Amino acid sequence: MKIYTRIIAFVWCLTxxxxxxAQAQPAKLxxxxxxxxxxxxxxxxxxxxxxxxxxxxxxxxxxxxxxxxTQFNSISPENDLKWSSIHPKKEAYNFKxxxxxxxxxxxxxxxxxxxxLVWHQQTPAWVYNSESGNKLSRDExxxxxxxxxxxxxxxxxxxxxxxxxxNEAFNDNGTFRKSDWHDIxxxxxxxxxxxxxxxxxxxxxLYYNDYNLYVPKKREAVVSLIKRLQAKNIPVTAVGEQxxxxxxxxxxxxxxxxxxxxxxxxxxxxxxxxxxNVLPNANQQINADLGNxxxxxxxxxxxxxxxxxxxxxxxxxxxxxxxxxxxxxxAVISRVTFWGLTDGxxxxxxxxxRGRTNYPLLFDRAYNIKQPVFDAVVKVAGR
Numbered sequence: 319m320k321i322y323t324r325i326i327a328f329v330w331c332l333t334x335x336x337x338x339x340a341q342a343q344p345a346k347l348x349x350x351x352x353x354x355x356x357x358x359x360x361x362x363x364x365x366x367x368x369x370x371x372x373x374x375x376x377x378x379x380x381x382x383x384x385x386x387x388t389q390f391n392s393i394s395p396e397n398d399l400k401w402s403s404i405h406p407k408k409e410a411y412n413f414k415x416x417x418x419x420x421x422x423x424x425x426x427x428x429x430x431x432x433x434x435l436v437w438h439q440q441t442p443a444w445v446y447n448s449e450s451g452n453k454l455s456r457d458e459x460x461x462x463x464x465x466x467x468x469x470x471x472x473x474x475x476x477x478x479x480x481x482x483x484x485n486e487a488f489n490d491n492g493t494f495r496k497s498d499w500h501d502i503x504x505x506x507x508x509x510x511x512x513x514x515x516x517x518x519x520x521x522x523x524l525y526y527n528d529y530n531l532y533v534p535k536k537r538e539a540v541v542s543l544i545k546r547l548q549a550k551n552i553p554v555t556a557v558g559e560q561x562x563x564x565x566x567x568x569x570x571x572x573x574x575x576x577x578x579x580x581x582x583x584x585x586x587x588x589x590x591x592x593x594x595n596v597l598p599n600a601n602q603q604i605n606a607d608l609g610n611x612x613x614x615x616x617x618x619x620x621x622x623x624x625x626x627x628x629x630x631x632x633x634x635x636x637x638x639x640x641x642x643x644x645x646x647x648x649a650v651i652s653r654v655t656f657w658g659l660t661d662g663x664x665x666x667x668x669x670x671x672r673g674r675t676n677y678p679l680l681f682d683r684a685y686n687i688k689q690p691v692f693d694a695v696v697k698v699a700g701r
Contacts, residue, residue: 356680357391359696363648365429367392367655369591371663375419381685382659383422392429394590394655395419396665399432402440405466413473420477429653432474434482434527435467436511438497446498459502464514471518480523482558482590483515484508488528492535508543512552527558527590532572537579544583556585556652561592563640564599565632570639574647581650589644591657593678594636595666596629597621619674630690633677638694645698660685 356366368390373379375398386393397403398415405411423430445462446454454462471481487495487508494500499507508526515524526544531537540557547554557580559573577587600618621629644651658664662683666676680692 354696354701356389356696359699359701360645360648360654363645363699364651365392365653365655366390367394367429367431367590367653368659369394369396369433369655369657370419370422370659371396372398372415374659375415375422382663385681385685386659387426390428392431392653392655393419393423394431394433396658397440399470400434400437400440401445401466402442404470406442408444411469416470416474420474424477429480430474430478431653431655432471432478432481432522434485435470435515436463436483436499436507437485438495438499439486446502453498453502456503459499460510463499463503463507463511467511467514468518471515471522475519476521478519478522480525480555480588481515481519482527483511483524485527486529487526488536488539490530490533490536492539509547509550509552512547512554516553523555524553525556525558525588526554527560527588529560529562529591531557531559531576531580532568537576541579541583544580544585548583554585556580556588558588558590561589561640561654562595562657563593563636564595565629565636570643573640574643577643577647577650581647586650586652587647588652589654592640592654593657593664593666594633596625596633596677597666597674600671613671615671618671621677622675625677629677630688634690634694637680637691638698641695641698656680 360366366389368386370382370386370393371379374382374386375395377383395416398419403412404416420430422428445466446459448454448458471478484507487497487500489495494505503510512524515522526540528536528540531540544554544557559576559580561573563573580587598618598620600615625633641654644654656679658679660681660683661667661677661679664676664678666678667674677688680688680695682688
């Protein structure tokens with residue numbers, strides 16, 4: 319995506335006395351004080367993106383499908399391009415859902431993202447193991463990786479504009495995450511994945527994507543990764559900074575520090591997987607590790623009947639502060655993508671605790687705009 323140059327004006331205001339919001343009586347689009355879509359509000363700054371699920375892709379969720387086309391100009395697939403979905407067996411690819419996803423994006427003239435090629439999660443066991451059950455050798459696993467990337471990226475060459483090539487490869491302390499990819503191939507497994515992806519589609523944007531990149535040691539590890547790739551003339555377009563945040567943490571300046579550090583290397587930044595968890599934290603951790611789960615307790619699900627006005631106001635203020643910072647750095651931020659369309663679609667209803675009712679996004683379970691939150695976001699762009 320073209321990185322737009324800075325424009326002079328920077329306007330944002332968040333009015334006091336935000337109107338009441340409750341899930342039982344959600345605000346409707348026609349009642350919003352701001353009559354502009356997300357893609358209109360941020361046109362010329364960055365793409366307004368959303369992760370979409372198979373029901374939306376294939377038309378079972380007609381309301382969601384219409385809302386996506388109206389509000390957004392970039393899409394990411396929640397699951398349909400992950401290895402276990404598109405390549406579940408060694409000799410079998412399941413292209414139909416991914417084909418439908420790409421067709422939807424093309425029809426609506428969207429910037430289409432491929433998520434994700436190499437990840438330690440949602441990857442079938444056959445990828446790492448021989449038929450006898452033994453771990454593959456380095457060369458054997460590299461061949462599996464190359465064949466998969468060549469096939470998938472090649473199929474959507476010229477259609478998918480950018481790929482999350484490698485996802486979540488580092489720990490918060492800056493060390494490599496323990497995974498079969500790293501254990502079998504070694505430190506250069508990321509470099510190899512980028513090489514294969516670039517060869518399969520030389521014009522596609524290539525991204526490294528991770529959460530908690532505001533943590534200094536993890537940020538430093540990714541900066542070092544970018545420099546290693548650049549030194550070997552391996553293209554890396556942008557860092558995907560996953561935005562799985564809470565109402566109070568991380569601090570906005572922590573997120574901003576990472577944007578500044580990554581763009582200092584010459585790469586741009588995508589804000590990916592953006593959502594704000596409004597529920598109490600059961601384990602005092604803010605991350606996106608699927609293995610980080612906890613048992614259900616009612617005290618961790620306090621808003622099952624609806625979101626209190628006080629929390630809705632905090633959510634609006636939090637989004638306003640984050641988007642003010644994103645807009646400030648619009649010259650280097652290519653895309654801001656929400657991880658899910660409506661509150662009902664959000665993975666945060668089932669993670670890290672199953673069975674909760676969360677409210678992390680801009681649209682409620684009835685597909686209506688959550689007025690104070692939505693308005694706070696688009697007003698950042700002076701709309």
